[in-house]
Amino acid sequence: MTTKTQKLLSLLNGQPVIPVLKIERAADAVPLAAALARGGLKAIEITLRTAEAVEAIRRVAAEVEDCIVGAGTILNARQFDEAVAAGSKFIVSPGITRELLAAAGPSDVPFLPGAITPSEIMAAREAGLDFLKFFPAEQAGGAAFLKALASPIADVKFCPTGGISAKNAMDYLSLPNVVCIGGSWVAPDDMVKAGDWKGIEALAAEASKLRK
Helix, strand or coil, rough: CHHHHHHHHHHHHHEEEEEEECCHHHHHHHHHHHHHCCCCCCCCEEECCCCCCCHHHHHHHCCCCCCEEEEEECHHHHHHHHHHHHHCCEEEECCCHHHHHHHHHHCCEEEEEEECCHHHHHHHHHHHEEEEEECCCCCCHHHHHHHHHHHCCCCCCEEEEEECCCCCHHHHHHCEEEEEEEEEECHHHHHHHHHHHHHHHHHHHHCCCCCC
């Protein structure tokens, strides 16, 4: 296990579900992150899928002391650097490229890139990455596919995301090569728009009780 993997695992600190968030309004970021943290989900991923994402990361990093904010959907080195400058404690990408590897190499911020096929996973492993995102999980073969990888590539661990909900979460969390899962069900769009922070806190509390 590499030093950066150990650092990332220490940040996640046994958290079973990492909220994957698409924030349309930066003003929602702080109350949303605080609600998730109160519910027991302190590590969150804010995806760079909206114009407000970087500002949302910046606000959470500065204002929510209990939260460990990471940036997701990082596609290039510019976004990597921008997210780190905003205060991201970890970086998540749907895939892995030479450009992202070059950006991540000298950075102290741990990198969680996506890999699906055995060849992609082995290439990431050769690059020193032994904790990977498995995305899109359900569409790529789901828990059965990940279970099949556990024996031939036993030293690589995963955080699967994509199509995971409360209904199938334990299918993944029960696997020996799964550390945690990513999911958006703990912060539904309609509840965020309505400012239903108590409701989101309750969903987070339920998700935080899921255990391997």
